[in-house]
Amino acid sequence: MDLRIVADNFKKELELSKSGKKTSLPFIRHRISSEPIVKDGETFQVIVIGGTIFRKALVKKDDKNIVIVEKEEKYQPAFKNKNDFDKFIEKEISAKVANVALNFAYPLKPVFKNGKLDGVLISGTKENVFDDLVGEEVGAEVEKMILKTRKQEIKVSVANDTICLLLAGLTRFSWEELAGGVIGTGMNFAFFLNEDEIVNLESGNFDKFPRTPEAQIIDSYSTNKGKGIFEKEVAGAYLYKHFNLINEAKAFNTPSLRSTQELDQIAQQNGTKEAEVAKSLLSNSASLVAAQIAGIMEFQKKDLTFVVEGSLFWLANGYRAQVKKTLDEICPKYKAKFVKIADSTILGAAKLIA
Secondary structure, three states: OOHHHHHHHHHHHHHHHHOOOOOOOOOEEEEOOOOOOOOOOOEEEEEEEOOOEEEEEEEEEEOOEEEEEEEEEEEOOOOOEHHHHHHHHHHHOOOOOOEEEEEEOOOEEEEEEOOEEEEEEOOOEOOEOOEOOOOOEHHHHHHHHHHHHHOOOOEEEEEOHHHHHHHHHHHOOOHHHEEEEEEOOOEEEEEEEEOOEEEEOOHHHOOOOOOOHHHHHHHHOOOOOOOOHHHHHHOHHHHHHHHHHHHHHHOOOOOOOOOHHHHHHHHOOOOOHHHHHHHHHHHHHHHHHHHHHHHHHHHHOOOEEEEEEOHHHHHOOOHHHHHHHHHHHHOOOOOEEEEOOOOHHHHHHHOOOO
16 A cells, blocks of 8 residues: 555645545535633633533633633433433533533534534434434524523533544644544544634545455444545544454454454554454554554644644554554654644634634
8 A cells, every 4th residue: 555645645635625526525615613702710611512421611711721620520421312402511501600601422424603613513423313303403402491591691512522632732732733633442533724713624435545354344333334434444443343344254253352452452462463454454544544644744844733632643552653663654844743732622623712
């Protein structure tokens, strides 16, 4: 596989998408408020919905800094419909705040009006189907519900998890040098087009690269066949399934894996055929991810600092080293720096309005 060609293809897709051409990259543009919505010294709330764990925090804006005053975590229930969601979030929104920033990790079509970012829910995922919230502006619906149930007026700004991850970088870096990436169970990238505009690439949909037979089989049995082609090749949700298919074909007699964490453990057992396969799968993933990173830097024509979330990137043995090695080989002109920011889900949502 020629990774230089993959990086070039990704860069071309970015250029075409930016000019309005239809490509494999949705290239979803988001406007963010050029002026803070919350006042200096104001306490507001951040709510994070979308994963197994629900998070909320009271946050205070202190000049240019964001201070987490208190935070709480607990398991998140499934939301079958809007009523389930309303009942849950009504209990979680503080009666003491006028502004709420919602990190909402579901497919959203961004809407910018009245000086704040909201999002129309495109669909739910897995158990969270959100019947009768699909097609509605999430923040506006929460505002109406709180006004009706409590007679409390609030403003709710909304963005998805990849956008919030990128915005978390603003707590330490300037927008000009930032990109954001999820490289874990799923994968995606986002970056700034200018100071007030962010693009969510949904780059797991990229399809201009050589596909393995295993990824094609996985896609053929998928409920979203033909979508997320790149993600099915590289992300943690699928890599162990690649191994299981190879394991069956080569009759290794290794028990089927249940996670990519188990795949990483096998990769560290040197001297076995299974370990070589596991290493190859992780190396292929890291190399392809590096090709997207290279394409982003070449599209932006500069070095970039990537705020990254995902255990695959940070914890899988040798993964980061392979990403860096591939970047040195195929993109020597630009340098990527990778950082992890504590409480990024909270801080990133906070930057929507602070």
